[in-house]
Amino acid sequence: MTTPQFSAMEPVLEVAGLNTLFATPEGDVRAVSDVAFAIARGETLGIVGESGSGKSQIFMSVMGLLARNGRASGSVRVTGTEILNAPVAELNRVRGARMSMIFQDPMTSLNPYLTVRRQMTEVLMTHKGLGEEAAAQASIEMLERVQIPEAGRRIGMYPHEFSGGMRQRVMIAMALLCGPELLIADEPTTALDVTVQAQILDLLMQLKRDTGMAIALITHDLGVIAGLADRVIVMYGGRIVEQAPVRDIFRRPQHPYTEGLLKSMPRLDEHGVTRLQTIGGQPPNLQNLPSGCAFRDRCAYAFDLCAAERPDLTSLGEGRARACHLPQLGEVA
């Protein structure tokens, strides 16, 4: 496997100092804290972490889709343009056209009461100013591209008339209509059966190759990351705790949490049955984060400094960074 090189050109997405808070009756929830990263053109960035670690809310902030009680601050630039907290009209020029998002449940992006044809052509007519016929033609081509058989006939169907895997494809086709430079995929295969998941992952791989589009792939499945991502961000308690090229994450994790995650996973290719290593305890409460390192009460290596001071995300060179007070960790076999 070769590590692809990404151009030093302006990134598709540049996030800096992102903080996302939710106001609740019990106090503020710090869903995202001081998050910064960039995605290069054509790059696939994987975002992993446990449930509640802030993966989705980073991108809901990016897309301007936060729930009403949420507030984001910091900076989000899409191909150079600042869009965080921009007015809806401005956001609408970017969403769909330059970046679009797909979800675990396709019905969050599809309207159950309209045919797929109506939903797809409408997007092209508003964003690209195409006429009805041209829009329909382009929509059918997009459905064919995501490998929906008999696209010309099926475009007249309603979303519920498609099977689970096909509906996922329809949602992907919708997201790709305006040729976005960045596709944000939030757990796109989590709800699917494993053989159908394999089909969708194959499709994403092909699209990535053929269109040169960048992908932000949010998932809790390290296997999915291993197959698709060029670079990986590991989230814990709303912060980035490690960032590295995909091979380094799996071969030489530098944060105790990443290391723990890899070791606690049963693997299809494991030899003999050994006891799984576990990470003790529970994920942190974002309403009441501990002092110092948020991982410290579950960390096997924690020492005095970990409670006293929060480790900053520090560069290790070679595109790697991590937030931990320890000296660098050794190599994993």
Place this chain on the structure above:
Amino acid sequence: MTAPLLSVNDLKVHFEIGRRGLFGGARHVLKAVDGVSFDLRPGETLGLVGESGCGKSTLGRAILRLLPLQSGRTVWLGRDLARLAPREMREMRREMQIIFQDPLASLNPRMTAGEIIAEPLVTFRPELKRAEVKQRVQAMMAKVGLLPNQINRYPHEFSGGQCQRIGIARAIINEPRLIVCDEPVSALDVSIQAQIINLLMDLQAEMGLSLIFISHNLAVVRHISHRVMVLYLGKVMEIADRDSLYANPLHPYTQALNSAVPVPDPDIERAKPRVVLKGDLPSPLNPPSGCPFRTRCPRATQVCAECMPALERAGADHMVACHHAAMPDRP
């Protein structure tokens, strides 16, 4: 070989589905489980894998005889369950327990952790004194890794992993011989998943439990099971000891499942050969004729549409149902 704890023979669960409106309507039969047979030995874990609609959960419940519409023979320690008197059946129920996927939803929100765990004990041993019950409950809590002083807390005050521990404590309090685990770790994060898997394996070693472990996660099933059964639309495609099934899968469906699971290693994952199946799973309401897998099978021929292949022996502890099963590698 040890005598089986449980012997299931030609188990079928057929649900009638139909619009029962004023004028009636077409009735369909959904064959959720269709002729499943297997043995389970004491202390053994049998993994059940398959995708949605393959009948895994229905089979799990049918084994415990929790479903009304079922046929087939279930023999428990040499005795046919259908012939037991109600009182004997009650005793048998004590020996078979179940834990579920959604830990929080499967616990009664108005009962405390202590009450939830105590319930099966109090039902079977109503004569026990309160202090004794409490002591047993706290012992169970300690055993599954809960703090005994959390006995008066309610389910919503626990995390998902802790709720699953409550479910396990409740399942083991009457010292059962068998626990059916229906996707017990699927709703949990990876780090918590590992804790629960280790706990189940420890309890098995300590108590000599048999487990039926239902999961769509092939890696988890491989880790915990001694033998594995692969189901597709209510039928057994392949059943074998763990190592044969994973090292030498013979059924094209097992092979496809195996190759579809993403391996957490970028070099292996990107280089591995894949069998990507066509299409989605067919509806269990309208399964294909003959072999139910034939519509997605890369090896299907005419005969596959005509008749369902029998489950045939392919190795010492290896059975496969396929007209074109790959031949086992011979050393």
